[in-house]
Amino acid sequence: MKLEALQIRKGNIIEFEGGLWRVLKTEHTKPGKGGAFIQAELKNIETGTKTNHRFRSEEKVEKAVVEPRPMQFLYHDGAHYVFMDQETYDQVTIGEDVLEGSTDFLLPNTEVEVLFHNERPIGIELPKAVELKVVEAEPVVKGQTASASYKPAEVETGVTVMVPPFVESGDVIRVNPADGTYEDRVK
Template identity: 55%
Template sequence: MAKISANEIRIGGLIEHQGNLWRVLKKSHVKPGKGGAFVQAELKDIMNGTKLNERFRSTDKIEKPHVEPRKMQYLYAEGQDYVFMDNETYDQMSIHADDLADQVGYLLPNTDVQINFYDETPIGVDLPANVILEVTDTEGVVKGQTAASGGKPAVLETGIRITVPTFVNIGEKVKVNTETGEYVERA
């Protein structure tokens, strides 16, 4: 098994911790005023579904289990299941929304992703670093409002909410970082 630093764990990725396999549901970097930086991660046990909030020092080494990556394409949602197709064999498979967690907000039909398999079981989805989504709802700009206000809330076509600069309007496409959920640029 390979070891990675705590800073390298990714949302949707898999780690081995306390003898179990865990999927990373959420991750944030914390730099306290005193002491060293650390990574706060919300983990979900692959086998029994229990959740765990764990704090790793940035210098901690984490076990990364050997997984088989397969290039797949997201096709469509069917209720709470998301259907993917293997790009080589054209086989289709479903992954439940609970197993995708916050990643569903970045999935548009025909998006290429990497799905990681462990013993032929799909255990995680690696999204592209950025995705392009259309703004479906946001506030208009009030004349005289300064651009330095830090942005405004916006709803994207998949239903996720992000903060965008004041010059972004409904119908425009924006690039969003799938790791942080932050606006990158207009697309």
């Protein structure tokens, strides 16, 4: 399936220069002179090497054919993450290097889509939002306004998320794992 360069998003897996590449970052740029382009940071799935590539906005890129399978994250054993197919109960082990950036919001029993290319796991797709417990948050300072003031809060996975001042330790919050932003307080 062909994608226009403007459709490339973080997390996409594309076929580029004879290999499979995961898109880590994209930035759309429209200079004063010349055509628009997409600056993309890519990571080769096989070798682990990273590169930056500039795609012209009208350029076409081949999106890799991946088969998503619903699985449940079971546990992390130090260097590998273990997932279980919910229909066959088969377990799949995926290395930490393959999941780079996806593990910050991953808790046991989380349902994810494991992406397969030619029957080989090449990554995961997290849900659109995950619920995490706040383990540490700075106290509210009197006189602070609620508008546009956020404070750092550490969640149970060890990641720091910027949250509104009313969020306290022990609260459960919803976070968007794509960019690590706070969405709302659950309880």
